[in-house]
Amino acid sequence: MCESGLFYWANGCFNRLSGRSLKREIYFDNWPYSFILAQPMRNPRLHNLRKLSLSVILALFPVSAWAQSSNELIRFDRFNAFILLVVFSAAVLIYTNWAKRGKTLFLRKIPGLDAVEEAVGRATEMGRPVLFIPGIAELDEIETIAGISILGRVAKITAQYETPLMVPVRYPLVLAAGQEVVEQAYIEMGKGDAYDKDTVRYVAGEQFAFTANVNGYMMRERPATNIYMGAFFAESLLLAETGNAAGSIQIAGTARPEQLPFFIAACVYTLMGEELYAASAYLSHEPVMLGGLKGQDFVKMLLIIALVIGILLVTFGWGDTYVTWFDAV
Amino acid sequence: MRTQVPVVVAFLTGFALLVSFFFNENTWIGQISSEIKIWVTIVGGFTLLLGVVSITRVNWAAVKGRKEGWGYKVVTLISIFAMAIPAVFPSTWSPLFGRAEGSIYDWLFVYLDSPMMATMFATLAFYIASAAYRAFRARTPESTILLLTATAVMLWRVPMGEAFLNLFPGNIPEFLNTYIMNGANMAVQRGIIIGAALGAASMSLRIILGIERTYMGKG
Numbered sequence: 001m002c003e004s005g006l007f008y009w010a011n012g013c014f015n016r017l018s019g020r021s022l023k024r025e026i027y028f029d030n031w032p033y034s035f036i037l038a039q040p041m042r043n044p045r046l047h048n049l050r051k052l053s054l055s056v057i058l059a060l061f062p063v064s065a066w067a068q069s070s071n072e073l074i075r076f077d078r079f080n081a082f083i084l085l086v087v088f089s090a091a092v093l094i095y096t097n098w099a100k101r102g103k104t105l106f107l108r109k110i111p112g113l114d115a116v117e118e119a120v121g122r123a124t125e126m127g128r129p130v131l132f133i134p135g136i137a138e139l140d141e142i143e144t145i146a147g148i149s150i151l152g153r154v155a156k157i158t159a160q161y162e163t164p165l166m167v168p169v170r171y172p173l174v175l176a177a178g179q180e181v182v183e184q185a186y187i188e189m190g191k192g193d194a195y196d197k198d199t200v201r202y203v204a205g206e207q208f209a210f211t212a213n214v215n216g217y218m219m220r221e222r223p224a225t226n227i228y229m230g231a232f233f234a235e236s237l238l239l240a241e242t243g244n245a246a247g248s249i250q251i252a253g254t255a256r257p258e259q260l261p262f263f264i265a266a267c268v269y270t271l272m273g274e275e276l277y278a279a280s281a282y283l284s285h286e287p288v289m290l291g292g293l294k295g296q297d298f299v300k301m302l303l304i305i306a307l308v309i310g311i312l313l314v315t316f317g318w319g320d321t322y323v324t325w326f327d328a329v
Numbered sequence: 330m331r332t333q334v335p336v337v338v339a340f341l342t343g344f345a346l347l348v349s350f351f352f353n354e355n356t357w358i359g360q361i362s363s364e365i366k367i368w369v370t371i372v373g374g375f376t377l378l379l380g381v382v383s384i385t386r387v388n389w390a391a392v393k394g395r396k397e398g399w400g401y402k403v404v405t406l407i408s409i410f411a412m413a414i415p416a417v418f419p420s421t422w423s424p425l426f427g428r429a430e431g432s433i434y435d436w437l438f439v440y441l442d443s444p445m446m447a448t449m450f451a452t453l454a455f456y457i458a459s460a461a462y463r464a465f466r467a468r469t470p471e472s473t474i475l476l477l478t479a480t481a482v483m484l485w486r487v488p489m490g491e492a493f494l495n496l497f498p499g500n501i502p503e504f505l506n507t508y509i510m511n512g513a514n515m516a517v518q519r520g521i522i523i524g525a526a527l528g529a530a531s532m533s534l535r536i537i538l539g540i541e542r543t544y545m546g547k548g
Binding site: 072073074075078081082085088089092093096138140142143145146148149152153155171172173175176177180181182183184185188198201202203204205206207208209211212220234237238240241242255257260261262264265266272273274275276277278280281284288289291292293295296299300303 | 347350351352353356359366369372373376377378379380381383384386387390397398442445446449450452453456457459460461463464518521522523524525527528529530531532533534535536538540541543544545546547
């Protein structure tokens with residue numbers, strides 16, 4: 001157990017900010033800290049040098065190795081997450097800026113999203129409705145927001161073709177958001193009069209009551225196209241298999257790996273993980289939004305490099321310190 | 330105004346949550362996150378009324394128009410109010426009110442709602458069988474590999490199957506556990522999870538920065 005000059009320096013800053021006295025205890029479990037702190041500190045110049053050295057180490061070495069004291073103001077154990085956030089934000093902003101300037105950004109094809117318009121067209125030809133389920137999670141789930149974003153695009157296509165759309169939801173907050181998005185889509189397509197407020201409807205708050213209702217709808221109305229986009233749980237296969245039995249073309253998208261096999265078995269197209277979040281940007285074809293996707297790809301590339309380095313280090317038995325860098329991330 | 334205000338609210342809320350993540354939960358900044366979650370619950374409580382209005386309007390319209398299956402809609406409407414109204418009144422008025430044991434709400438929940446939910450969940454077994462039949466048809470080399478792997482894993486997952494696999498030399502159950510489940514399966518799952526996490530973070534950033542407005546029906 002040691003005390004760090006850097007932490008006293010940091011404490012001074014925080015004390016000025018918060019007016020509180022913060023006592024910190026730091027536990028070191030790797031050599032860089034131990035080496036520097038073991039150096040004599042009689043000379044003031046050396047003290048400054050030590051502070052500088054520790055500042056550099058703060059940026060380069062695992063802060064997660066420092067135990068979190070309950071009276072600390074800042075979570076230093078999450079410093080690595082902060083670095084990732086800064087890199088991620090910078091990448092997204094830089095690529096968005098490039099996209100704004102007109103630089104062409106390549107985006108790979110996502111067949112499931114290309115098929116959405118085709119599937120709605122099929123429903124129009126058959127004179128049957130389109131069923132869209134934005135998952136069964138609350139609006140505070142990012143998957144639900146992704147689902148609602150895609151719903152806006154689907155609603156524009158159904159408004160254009162004047163195809164009936166049915167959107168059952170499980171939570172009232174999702175109901176409010178869904179109604180707003182669908183109404184806006186109909187207005188933007190100049191079909192405000194065709195908008196039915198009951199297009200998006202609250203069905204049930206219970207997971208399986210919701211499923212029973214939607215399955216009943218599928219068997220009675222036989223929608224030509226079923227689109228599942230959002231967070232799904234045990235009901236995923238109940239919905240997708242019933243849709244399959246009803247003869248509907250089905251497109252699904254979820255970020256839950258445990259539900260993906262069910263959708264893959266029962267649907268024509270399945271968006272996996274990140275494709276769900278990319279859908280709104282992909283469908284919009286707006287360069288600014290595509291810039292965000294490219295930023296995400298850049299960070300993914302960095303992570304792949306980090307993974308390969310980690311695999312090599314761990315394989316040769318030198319990876320313990322390296323692995324701790326990613327603890328809080 | 331209808332666009333600007335939600336974007337500003339999304340930015341402020343998202344930024345506050347981000348900052349809060351890096352502060353200790355004991356500090357007021359660190360507590361912003363839990364405070365916002367409480368607000369979401371409160372707002373969600375108010376919007377519950379929207380849900381009740383929606384479900385009543387849709388079902389009432391079907392009953393009024395004598396649409397196909399309108400009788401079921403009547404049952405739905407009766408069920409909603411039979412469950413909700415006695416639960417709203419205080420149990421001091423009558424032991425049948427409120428949500429305590431022995432109340433109407435509790436009786437309906439324990440003897441009707443829960444068994445029906447369990448029944449729906451139980452039907453999943455049949456759906457899995459039909460989906461597995463379709464997924465495991467050996468039409469291509471890839472689907473044949475999937476079929477063989479899935480058969481081995483399913484065998485290993487049941488005690489009798491594991492005993493059967495142990496009859497063969499080479500410790501097949503250990504092989505399946507190490508290389509299939511903890512190797513290939515976990516690697517693929519983690520790849521999807523990392524991709525999904527980056528996608529979620531990217532979408533969150535686009536929303537916080539106001540780049541993405543599709544969740545409001547804009548763009």
